[in-house]
Amino acid sequence: MPVNAGYEYFAAQKKYQEAKTLDEKIRALEELIRVSPGHKGAENVLAQLKTKLSKLKSQKMVTKKRSGGRVTTVPKTGAAQVCIVGFANAGKSELLRTLTGVGEPSPMPYSTKSPRVGMMLYEDVQIQVVEIPSSMEPEFLSIAHNSELAIFLYDAARPEDVEKLMETAEKEDLRNILWVANSITEKKAVGFAINAKTGENINELKRTIWWRLKLVRVYTKIVGKKAETRPMTLRAGSTVRDVARDVHKDFLKNFKFARVWGSAKFPGAQVGLDHVVKDKDIIEIHAS
Numbered sequence: 001m002p003v004n005a006g007y008e009y010f011a012a013q014k015k016y017q018e019a020k021t022l023d024e025k026i027r028a029l030e031e032l033i034r035v036s037p038g039h040k041g042a043e044n045v046l047a048q049l050k051t052k053l054s055k056l057k058s059q060k061m062v063t064k065k066r067s068g069g070r071v072t073t074v075p076k077t078g079a080a081q082v083c084i085v086g087f088a089n090a091g092k093s094e095l096l097r098t099l100t101g102v103g104e105p106s107p108m109p110y111s112t113k114s115p116r117v118g119m120m121l122y123e124d125v126q127i128q129v130v131e132i133p134s135s136m137e138p139e140f141l142s143i144a145h146n147s148e149l150a151i152f153l154y155d156a157a158r159p160e161d162v163e164k165l166m167e168t169a170e171k172e173d174l175r176n177i178l179w180v181a182n183s184i185t186e187k188k189a190v191g192f193a194i195n196a197k198t199g200e201n202i203n204e205l206k207r208t209i210w211w212r213l214k215l216v217r218v219y220t221k222i223v224g225k226k227a228e229t230r231p232m233t234l235r236a237g238s239t240v241r242d243v244a245r246d247v248h249k250d251f252l253k254n255f256k257f258a259r260v261w262g263s264a265k266f267p268g269a270q271v272g273l274d275h276v277v278k279d280k281d282i283i284e285i286h287a288s
């Protein structure tokens with residue numbers, strides 16, 4: 001509780017605590033942030049509220065009516081969006097919970113009725129994970145369409161499900177699919193298997209997700225200062241030009257050179273706009 005919080009703050013806090021739907025929670029939290037005391041000492045609380053708000057917003061979904069029927073989209077946050085597709089009781093909710101901490105797995109089939117969203121931390125990169133309901137209605141499969149990667153999860157004891165899932169993958173024309181067997185029973189799986197419940201092989205899965213997303217992260221820095229601790233993510237193969245453009249368009253316009261630690265010939269070597277950046281590079285842009 002921030003020091004010297006006024007009546008307005010407590011009223012807003014109460015409203016937030018009583019909020020039921022996601023929309024209500026988001027609105028109440030925005031109000032709470034607006035009336036939060038701005039002085040020093042309240043900064044930590046404010047930062048926490050803002051983090052909470054961005055988490056809630058990342059779970060928001062938009063359902064629209066289109067000519068072909070309803071379409072649900074999940075606004076993207078983080079470096080990329082990954083979805084989990086599979087039949088009932090494949091362990092999708094369990095996997096979402098293991099990766100992100102969000103969700104309620106249940107032995108009741110079809111208990112996840114609408115997509116569930118969580119944020120997974122891979123090292124220092126935030127990746128959004130969406131569970132698609134087992135019913136696999138076209139309305140929800142459209143999310144898989146827009147995701148950068150689809151994890152097709154199946155019960156390791158039911159390899160026959162893979163064939164049926166392949167039909168879905170083909171129908172939806174999904175290009176980036178990661179097949180994962182979930183060891184719900186003791187039966188040994190063929191291929192890459194995880195145990196969503198115990199967390200077995202989850203770190204390997206996270207590494208594979210990152211690898212399959214084909215991204216690189218770079219840390220930008222200002223001359224004379226330490227590099228940013230939060231990375232910027234770009235597609236693999238991106239150049240210093242892409243970094244400069246993403247930081248600020250003036251950086252690109254007035255670009256002189258960049259110093260790179262990591263992929264350069266030696267630490268801090270000067271490079272030009274065409275230099276291809278590598279994962280974990282530190283980049284200092286010099287502009288006029």
Ligand SMILES: Nc1nc2c(ncn2[C@@H]2O[C@H](COP(=O)(O)OP(=O)(O)O)[C@@H](O)[C@H]2O)c(=O)[nH]1
Nearest residue numbers: 089090091092093094105106107184195196197
């Ligand atoms: N032993 C074990 N049980 C699991 C595993 N994954 C899921 N379950 C259980 O199987 C049931 C269905 O899982 P859930 O994640 O809700 O499946 P979903 O329908 O694909 O979302 C739940 O009771 C889970 O706790 C696993 O890896 N090992």
Ligand SMILES: [Mg+2]
Nearest residue numbers: 092093111112
């Ligand atoms: Mg589920």
